[in-house]
Amino acid sequence: MTETTTPKYKVKKAPRFSDHPEPGYALRGRIWLEKDGELYVGWGRVMLLERIDQLGSISRAARSMGLGYRNAWLWVEAMNRLAPAPLVEKSSGGAGGGHARLTLAGHEVIAEYKALRARFQEFLKQSA
Amino acid sequence: MTETTTPKYKVKKAPRFSDHPEPGYALRGRIWLEKDGELYVGWGRVMLLERIDQLGSISRAARSMGLGYRNAWLWVEAMNRLAPAPLVEKSSGGAGGGHARLTLAGHEVIAEYKALRARFQEFLKQSA
DNA sequence: GAGCGTTATATCGGTCGTAATATAACCAGT
DNA sequence: ACTGGTTATATTACGACCGATATAACGCTC
16 A cells, blocks of 8 residues: 555744744744734834835835735724824825834834834843 | 714724734833744744743643744744753654643753843833 | 453534635726 | 836735644564
8 A cells, every 4th residue: 555654743833024044953932012902013023114115105015025914904003092102103195105104203213113123132141 | 074083094003912002192012033034933922932941732722822833833932943952842742642841941041031021111111 | 251441443414714706886097 | 197116014825834633663571
């Protein structure tokens, strides 16, 4: 008999951002900010904010990072709702169809999170 | 008209372990160990190892922490496979139906991860 | 060898998040 | 007015993970 090597169980997954599946053992981790237990800012959202800042629109930012527009829009919506002041200023219609720009608060959040993340990466490296 | 307040979108989630949904802003995070990009040890798995050590069986450990036996078994299987040496020693049949015990390596992994986690908690507190 | 509780394994169904798709609203330019 | 690309929103479909369930294998005890 051909004994089709029983496929066992599959365990893999495909995380969304910044995965460097190195060989051997590795210490990995994630950090994020919550507001009242709800996700406020994480790495993906910060990347989105940066792209919006660079490209001027949610849809372009989403496309550029392989993210669906729907999700991108939901994320922006959530961040604006959870932040003390909106991070992204949106407008539909008009020249070019519309646009989205970062507010000062948006830029600040990017800077804060990236600084935090840098310290965290350092922590992971130290602890490895 | 009664205008049934459009339910909008839902965003909530229900993480598995150690969640303390505090009000206001909070820095949260998770760390885990991977082997070749696959999850090796995380908080849930360490909890499982501890329960196995205390209760002497996978099924009792699983029940005690509201985890399905299937998952508990899969986790143990994965950990044993990914570890340099098995963390859990299993045997079926016999007195009591069978049992599972931690190896020395199992105890070491628990200690290592918990120490790491403690440092991480400290990091989160400092960075908040 | 019958019983028992555990390990071991397969299968089905629900749930949840995301992808894909579709469509409307918007509005400065022309 | 019409155009064009974006924001805004709903709907559907799909795939992964988990819970529940079922059943076999195991081996000590009686």
